[in-house]
Amino acid sequence: MDESRPLFVQLAEQIENDIISGVMAEETQVPSINEFAAFYRINPATALKGVTMLVDEGALYKKRGIGMFVAEGAQARLTTKRRDKFSTEFVTPLLTEAAKIGITSEQLADMIRKAAKA
Amino acid sequence: MTAIIEGSVIEVRGLTKRFGTVTAVDDATFTVEENTIYGLLGRNGAGKTTLMQLLTGQDFATSGDIRVFGQSPVENAAVLQHVSFIKESQRYPEDFRAKHVLKSAPWFFENWDADFAAQLVDDFRLPLNRRIKKMSRGQVSAIGVIVGLASRARLTFFDEPYLGLDAVARQTFYDRLLADYAEHPRTVVLSTHLIDEVSNLLEHVLVIDEGRIIIDQDAESLRGSATTLVGTASAVDGFVGAREVLHRDAIGGLASVTVLGLTAQERTDAAAAGLELAPVSLQQLVIHRTNTSEKEFEVSA
Numbered sequence: 001m002d003e004s005r006p007l008f009v010q011l012a013e014q015i016e017n018d019i020i021s022g023v024m025a026e027e028t029q030v031p032s033i034n035e036f037a038a039f040y041r042i043n044p045a046t047a048l049k050g051v052t053m054l055v056d057e058g059a060l061y062k063k064r065g066i067g068m069f070v071a072e073g074a075q076a077r078l079t080t081k082r083r084d085k086f087s088t089e090f091v092t093p094l095l096t097e098a099a100k101i102g103i104t105s106e107q108l109a110d111m112i113r114k115a116a117k118a
Numbered sequence: 119m120t121a122i123i124e125g126s127v128i129e130v131r132g133l134t135k136r137f138g139t140v141t142a143v144d145d146a147t148f149t150v151e152e153n154t155i156y157g158l159l160g161r162n163g164a165g166k167t168t169l170m171q172l173l174t175g176q177d178f179a180t181s182g183d184i185r186v187f188g189q190s191p192v193e194n195a196a197v198l199q200h201v202s203f204i205k206e207s208q209r210y211p212e213d214f215r216a217k218h219v220l221k222s223a224p225w226f227f228e229n230w231d232a233d234f235a236a237q238l239v240d241d242f243r244l245p246l247n248r249r250i251k252k253m254s255r256g257q258v259s260a261i262g263v264i265v266g267l268a269s270r271a272r273l274t275f276f277d278e279p280y281l282g283l284d285a286v287a288r289q290t291f292y293d294r295l296l297a298d299y300a301e302h303p304r305t306v307v308l309s310t311h312l313i314d315e316v317s318n319l320l321e322h323v324l325v326i327d328e329g330r331i332i333i334d335q336d337a338e339s340l341r342g343s344a345t346t347l348v349g350t351a352s353a354v355d356g357f358v359g360a361r362e363v364l365h366r367d368a369i370g371g372l373a374s375v376t377v378l379g380l381t382a383q384e385r386t387d388a389a390a391a392g393l394e395l396a397p398v399s400l401q402q403l404v405i406h407r408t409n410t411s412e413k414e415f416e417v418s419a
Binding site for chain 1: 154155292293296297299300301318319320321337338341342389397
C-alpha cells in the first residue's frame with residue numbers, strides 16, 4: 001500500500017488483479033473483510049469500503065450468512081475495464097516522457113517492437 | 119451500567135484546561151463515535167495527554183463539558199469501568215511483577231480476556247515473574263499494551279504506549295490491535311507521534327496543536343487531501359496562483375509546493391504543465407498543518 005491513492009481503491013485494485021490473473025476464481029469465496037484488513041494492515045472500515053466498491057461494480061457478490069464470492073463473468077469484465085484504462089494510464093505517460101526527451105512516436109513504436117521480440 | 123446510553127462515546131463541548139497561564143486544552147469541541155479507531159495526533163506538549171486525562175476523569179476541566187457514554191467521567195464508576203487508559207508513564211506498586219498486574223486486571227475490566235492476555239505475553243516475550251522495576255523500558259511498555267488490548271474496554275486510550283518497544287514489537291502491537299478490534303469492535307483512541315506507522319489503522323483523525331483541535335476528519339479523506347507539486351519555480355507558482363500553500367521548498371530554479379484539495383482535472387492540468395505530483399503522507403500533512411498554525415499563532419500573538 002502506498003500513499004498515492006486512497007487505500008480502499010488500492011485494495012479494490014489488488015482484488016481486481018487477483019480476479020484478472022485467476023488467483024481468485026469465479027464463484028469461489030474471497031477472504032472476509034477482517035482477513036483483508038489484517039493481511040493489508042488497514043482499518044476494517046477501509047477494507048469494507050474497497051470490497052463494497054467491487055460489490056457495487058458487480059465483480060463480487062454477497063451470499064447471505066456465508067461470505068463474499070467472485071461473480072460469474074467478473075474476470076472478462078474487469079479485463080475489459082483495464083484495457084479501456086490502459087491508454088490513459090500507461091500510453092499517455094509514456095508519450096509525455098518520450099516527448100520530454102525527444103523520442104518520436106515512430107522511434108517509440110520501434111523500441112516497443114524490439115523490446116517485445118527480446 | 120444501566121445508565122450507559124447509546125450514541126456518541128465521547129462528546130466534548132468548549133473544553134478548556136488551564137494550568138496557571140498555560141492553556142493546555144483550548145476550547146475543544148468534538149465527538150468520538152462508537153467502534154472506531156481514532157488517532158489523536160500532535161506534537162509533544164500539544165495537549166494530547168491532558169485531553170485524555172480530562173476524558174478519563176483524572177483531571178478537572180477549567181471550563182466546558184465532557185460526556186463519556188452520556189455522563190461526566192469524573193468519579194463516575196459506571197463510566198470508568200468501561201474505560202481503559204494506557205499511559206506512557208504508568209507507575210506500578212513497589213515489588214509488583216507482571217503476573218500481579220495481569221491477575222488484578224480482571225477486577226477492573228469486566229471484559230478481561232485472560233487467554234488473550236496469555237497469548238500476548240508470549241507474543242511480547244514478557245517475563246511474568248520479573249519485578250517491574252527491574253524490567254527494561256520496552257518490557258514495561260509491553261505490560262501496558264497487553265492490559266490495554268486484553269481489557270477489551272468499550273473505550274480504550276493508548277497514550278504513546280510503545281516507549282522502548284522495538285519495531286518488531288510495535289508491529290506486533292498494531293497487528294494484534296487490528297485483529298482483535300475486527301473480532302471485538304470497540305472505540306480506540308491512539309495517541310502517537312509515530313504517525314506513519316499507524317496511519318493505515320486509523321479511521322478518524324484528531325489533530326491537536328497548542329491545545330486546539332485543528333483537524334477532525336476521517337482518515338481516508340485526509341490522506342488524499344494534500345498533494346506536493348514539484349517543477350520549475352515559474353511553472354509551480356503559475357499553477358498554484360492564489361491557492362493556500364501548506365509548505366514551500368525551493369532549490370535553484372525548482373520549487374516544491376504542498377497544496378490542499380486538487381480535483382482530478384486540476385491534477386491532469388498540473389501534469390500537463392510539466393509538474394510532478396507526489397502524494398503527501400498523513401505524517402507530512404500533520405507536520406505541515408501544525409507548523410502553519412504555529413506561524414499563525416506567532417503572528418497573532
